[in-house]
Amino acid sequence: MQDVPIAIIGGGLSGLYAAFLLEQKGIDYILIEARDRLGGRITVAKSSVAQNASSQSVNHEKSNDGFDLGPSWFWPAYQPQLSSLIETLGLPRFAQFEEGDMMVERSANELPICTQGYQSSPTSMRLVGGMAALTDALYARLNAKRIVIRQTVRRLTKTGQYIKIDSKYGSEHINAGQIITYRAQHVLLALPPRLAISNIVFEPALPQDLALEWQETDTWMAPHAKYVAVYDSPFWRDNGLSGAARSAIGPLTEIHDASLAKGEGAVFGFFGVPAHVRQSVSVDVLKAHCRAQLVRLFGAQADKPKAEYIKDWSQDIFTATAADANGNGQHAVAPASTPNIGVWQEAITGCGSEWSVPFPGYVAGAVDAATVAIESLSTSVLRQ
Numbered sequence: 001m002q003d004v005p006i007a008i009i010g011g012g013l014s015g016l017y018a019a020f021l022l023e024q025k026g027i028d029y030i031l032i033e034a035r036d037r038l039g040g041r042i043t044v045a046k047s048s049v050a051q052n053a054s055s056q057s058v059n060h061e062k063s064n065d066g067f068d069l070g071p072s073w074f075w076p077a078y079q080p081q082l083s084s085l086i087e088t089l090g091l092p093r094f095a096q097f098e099e100g101d102m103m104v105e106r107s108a109n110e111l112p113i114c115t116q117g118y119q120s121s122p123t124s125m126r127l128v129g130g131m132a133a134l135t136d137a138l139y140a141r142l143n144a145k146r147i148v149i150r151q152t153v154r155r156l157t158k159t160g161q162y163i164k165i166d167s168k169y170g171s172e173h174i175n176a177g178q179i180i181t182y183r184a185q186h187v188l189l190a191l192p193p194r195l196a197i198s199n200i201v202f203e204p205a206l207p208q209d210l211a212l213e214w215q216e217t218d219t220w221m222a223p224h225a226k227y228v229a230v231y232d233s234p235f236w237r238d239n240g241l242s243g244a245a246r247s248a249i250g251p252l253t254e255i256h257d258a259s260l261a262k263g264e265g266a267v268f269g270f271f272g273v274p275a276h277v278r279q280s281v282s283v284d285v286l287k288a289h290c291r292a293q294l295v296r297l298f299g300a301q302a303d304k305p306k307a308e309y310i311k312d313w314s315q316d317i318f319t320a321t322a323a324d325a326n327g328n329g330q331h332a333v334a335p336a337s338t339p340n341i342g343v344w345q346e347a348i349t350g351c352g353s354e355w356s357v358p359f360p361g362y363v364a365g366a367v368d369a370a371t372v373a374i375e376s377l378s379t380s381v382l383r384q
């Protein structure tokens with residue numbers, strides 16, 4: 001059994017940033033990630049890099065030329081902490097392309113119309129290489145020996161001043177099914193609150209009010225799915241179009257330019273059809289509907305993307321639960337991050353993005369929640 005002062009559950013941005021802060025303070029930890037990759041909701045599709053699914057090491061790819069399947073944007077004007085982290089890590093950024101007109105589909109009986117484009121204010125910014133450039137850059141600064149992947153935490157047991165952490169190797173691991181146990185003084189829950197309370201058994205149980213609060217906290221974007229179509233170039237720009245569109249017909253309701261800073265053109269769209277409808281048809285049928293919509297909006301050139309991706313987050317067990325399928329699309333109000341009574345008090349702290357008070361569910365929230373969690377530790381665990 002490995003003994004550490006702190007265990008971080010989850011290797012998305014919040015977990016990686018918490019690890020980064022702990023390393024800066026010289027504190028030992030273990031980070032346990034269920035997937036075979038780091039980044040969590042931050043992930044990019046790379047047309048040219050084959051995924052090495054059989055590797056037992058962390059799948060750490062260089063983030064050049066990636067198309068975001070999770071978050072794309074941040075807003076430096078009102079997210080200064082995230083912006084300065086990105087600057088410190090030396091990651092180049094660029095503005096979301098919004099020059100030109102946008103397309104609007106109002107009904108199946110009318111042709112799409114071209115209308116004045118929408119300029120976001122403050123400007124939405126993207127990272128060169130996609131948002132995974134951020135998680136990759138953090139990972140590159142961490143001690144890889146402290147990070148394990150393909151291990152799903154199933155149970156936390158409070159025994160005296162310690163927490164026993166039982167995790168299980170995933171089915172694709174050579175030790176599939178085997179239980180691994182760690183012991184820590186404090187656990188940072190770097191995953192959505194609803195996922196934590198739904199999938200991890202707490203022994204003894206958490207206070208009922210807190211458990212209910214976490215269960216009722218929607219995981220941001222968990223009900224959604226993204227479609228990305230990649231082309232040799234952003235041909236719509238030649239026709240004065242921004243690549244943005246809104247549609248009342250679908251299947252995509254909101255479409256944006258997703259082209260690389262330099263290189264291939266791309267558009268992405270959010271599906272408007274609910275999760276259960278998406279799942280009633282095959283991925284190929286969904287893609288065909290998306291292509292047909294892009295042809296209606298941007299012309300015949302849209303018919304033959306060189307690559308297409310669909311990421312349905314509602315189907316991903318490490319992001320969504322059944323309760324997320326019908327989320328209301330609002331950012332949840334941050335729940336309490338730690339119990340204020342009982343044995344779990346000062347033993348666990350929620351640090352996933354949904355626990356951020358100023359930016360719940362946002363990329364900036366993951367950085368904020370991790371910072372707040374580590375700051376709260378400095379007065380308790382870090383002194384032990």
Ligand SMILES: Cc1cc2nc3c(=O)[nH]c(=O)nc-3n(C[C@H](O)[C@H](O)[C@H](O)COP(=O)(O)OP(=O)(O)OC[C@H]3O[C@@H](n4cnc5c(N)ncnc54)[C@H](O)[C@@H]3O)c2cc1C
Binds near residue numbers: 042153354363365
């Ligand atoms: C389609 C989409 C678009 C988005 N767009 C934007 C945007 O443009 N701007 C923005 O600010 N935000 C956006 N977001 C939200 C943003 O992605 C999240 O706020 C952020 O990535 C959350 O990071 P996190 O580390 O808190 O959680 P996560 O990224 O969810 O990380 C949690 C980690 O915990 C792991 N895990 C889960 N269960 C276990 C377990 N039992 N044991 C071990 N590990 C476990 C997961 O595999 C995951 O790696 C978007 C999200 C999605 C899905």
